[in-house]
Amino acid sequence: MLVNRSNKRKQPPEQVSELTTNRLSVYLRCLNELDAAGIQTISSQGLATQFHLNAAQIRKDLAYFGEFGVRGVGYYVKELRRHLRKILGLDRRLRVVIIGAGNLGLALADYPGFRQEGFEIVGLFDAANEKIGHESRGGVPIHDIKALRSVAARERLDIAVIAVPAPHAQPVADLVVAAGIKAILNFSPGALVIPEGVKLKSVDLTVSLESLSFYLAQGDLDA
């Protein structure tokens, strides 16, 4: 029996936590793999077993956005994948700029995972004259940071990735906000002040290592 598979929202998106959307990203990655392997349907339990996830959690997360499962069948892989891409806003190409053409910025510019999901790395921006006009190994051009505002005025830029040394992060964030970009992924350590209406997500690499350090220190205490 087919159940209602409309993707009518049950709750306003404001109530969907970032942990939920992070898990949707993970499910999407799994569905991509299944689709590439020619798998057409999968149950929440099958998805959980194959990718080391939690079946009840999968059902709960998806239930926020509609009823995608078919009783006795599970999920249609291609269909659920399309729904998740739409929910995550990936049904259009997202245009990304990276500020800071240092090691990390260059690595991010050429990171194959971004392109696979439909993110388009439009360009790198830097303040160093010896970098401007060159490009990353993968061919992403490096522009003058001073040109950010005019580039943003000319073409739509969705996300700015900040990968500059800590002291430059806030001034760069101010430039990004002034250029009208509404979403920032920040790799620089420290808190940034961002006006309402701009979404900030931070990835602090040192914090990640330190949480492992904490775990190791506890292990030593227990031993």
Place this chain on the structure above:
Amino acid sequence: MLVNRSNKRKQPPEQVSELTTNRLSVYLRCLNELDAAGIQTISSQGLATQFHLNAAQIRKDLAYFGEFGVRGVGYYVKELRRHLRKILGLDRRLRVVIIGAGNLGLALADYPGFRQEGFEIVGLFDAANEKIGHESRGGVPIHDIKALRSVAARERLDIAVIAVPAPHAQPVADLVVAAGIKAILNFSPGALVIPEGVKLKSVDLTVSLESLSFYLAQGDLDA
């Protein structure tokens, strides 16, 4: 009046969430800055105002580990910094290896933030013959991944960073576990299967971008 400043634990460390330890890392970063600027004492409110944090949260987080504040004074910067470094296990040098000498691995190897906090990047490991024997721009040597186990047997390795393409991540994680390394920071997409007693932390760069994409898509719906 001096209050008791012993750092006797009030709760077993098992109950301290990763969000708490992540915040401790952020506080440590702030204290480093204050110390470098020659500031000797600061209140939780001062810390909160200066670094855009929450004063009540700071007091609550620190209370897990002892009473560090002095009434009428606040925190002694150097002392709290030393306590936090100890709690986070940073009072000894942590030896880190990076598996995967691609763009991301090379960028991480030379990332200045790691060294500042006392992490020692011992080496990069890769399977590609043309990379083995070379080094990163910053001088981190690239070893044969086959040598990981013997290096680990010879010297203490605390943390392995995995920065390899997705299909290689699980076999590499298995090698890391077999080498006796107890903490993994994984940058490859997808879930890894890790035995109990090994701590895994994952940074999925695509998931981070997709949570911004989700936010932008909601914004479009609202508009």
